[in-house]
Amino acid sequence: MQTIIRVENLRKTFNQNRALHDVCLTINRGEMVALLGPSGSGKSTLLRHLSGLITGDKQSHSHIELHKRTVQRSGRLASDIRRSRAGTGYIFQQFNLVNRLSVMDNVLIGALGSTPFWRTCCRWFSTEQKQQALQALTRVGMAHFAHQRVSTLSGGQQQRVAIARALMQKPQVILADEPIASLDPESARIVMEILHDINRKEGITVVVTLHQVEYALRYCRRIVALRQGHIFYDGASQTFNHEHINHLYRSIDRIEANAAAA
Numbered sequence: 001m002q003t004i005i006r007v008e009n010l011r012k013t014f015n016q017n018r019a020l021h022d023v024c025l026t027i028n029r030g031e032m033v034a035l036l037g038p039s040g041s042g043k044s045t046l047l048r049h050l051s052g053l054i055t056g057d058k059q060s061h062s063h064i065e066l067h068k069r070t071v072q073r074s075g076r077l078a079s080d081i082r083r084s085r086a087g088t089g090y091i092f093q094q095f096n097l098v099n100r101l102s103v104m105d106n107v108l109i110g111a112l113g114s115t116p117f118w119r120t121c122c123r124w125f126s127t128e129q130k131q132q133a134l135q136a137l138t139r140v141g142m143a144h145f146a147h148q149r150v151s152t153l154s155g156g157q158q159q160r161v162a163i164a165r166a167l168m169q170k171p172q173v174i175l176a177d178e179p180i181a182s183l184d185p186e187s188a189r190i191v192m193e194i195l196h197d198i199n200r201k202e203g204i205t206v207v208v209t210l211h212q213v214e215y216a217l218r219y220c221r222r223i224v225a226l227r228q229g230h231i232f233y234d235g236a237s238q239t240f241n242h243e244h245i246n247h248l249y250r251s252i253d254r255i256e257a258n259a260a261a262a
């Protein structure tokens with residue numbers, strides 16, 4: 001098993017609020033991992049550290065590696081962060097597409113990192129890149145929408161375009177932050193099926209934050225559950241049972257309710 005993501009002693013404090021408490025985590029190439037946990041438990045914060053969007057506490061001894069390259073160490077981003085970012089695709093709850101552009105142009109944006117600056121200025125993409133974009137759209141079942149404006153698509157369709165855009169980077173890892181949170185159940189199912197399929201067939205490592213436990217159990221073989229910034233569970237989804245779920249989601253409410261009643 002080859003480690004593709006390594007997190008050591010990740011600590012993050014926002015003002016006085018400790019969001020992550022010395023989190024340690026390793027993820028192997030080809031895994032599909034669900035990050036679960038109640039609201040505010042630190043899922044998005046952890047994911048954003050992996051991509052270097054935010055940095056850990058400077059006083060800590062944290063270290064994050066992606067594809068064996070340092071992303072950040074002790075709260076400082078690596079100088080060659082672009083390299084680890086190049087092999088990573090990102091998917092967000094709000095899709096982050098450009099509404100006034102066509103589906104095709106949005107997918108081509110995924111190739112910007114590997115395109116010379118002067119060509120990106122005039123959106124001059126090669127025939128090969130256009131073919132690649134069409135392939136990515138075919139992969140997510142959206143090729144027939146290629147020339148439609150993104151603003152005319154449903155949320156589920158937009159998320160599929162966002163996955164195609166991520167595929168343009170030829171990623172080894174996809175980090176998906178609540179990709180189905182704003183979708184209806186059928187669109188959510190399709191998006192999870194696509195991520196699962198990409199993981200299985202292309203061997204792309206997928207880390208996905210989810211609120212719906214049933215999707216995590218169905219599509220991800222491994223679950224990492226966070227509770228108040230600590231890893232509460234890390235193991236097979238098969239052994240993640242009702243007791244774990246109750247403890248993960250209910251006990252904090254009970255503690256808060258008891259504190260409020262006192």
Ligand SMILES: Nc1ncnc2c1ncn2[C@@H]1O[C@H](COP(=O)(O)OP(=O)(O)OP(=O)(O)O)[C@@H](O)[C@H]1O
Binds near residue numbers: 014019041
């Ligand atoms: N930019 C920020 N500034 C201040 N506090 C923050 C910031 N981002 C996150 N936090 C705090 O860090 C903690 C973890 O937040 P995070 O968004 O990672 O939780 P989450 O598990 O992803 O929650 P949700 O499922 O609701 O998105 C919370 O207490 C949150 O208020």
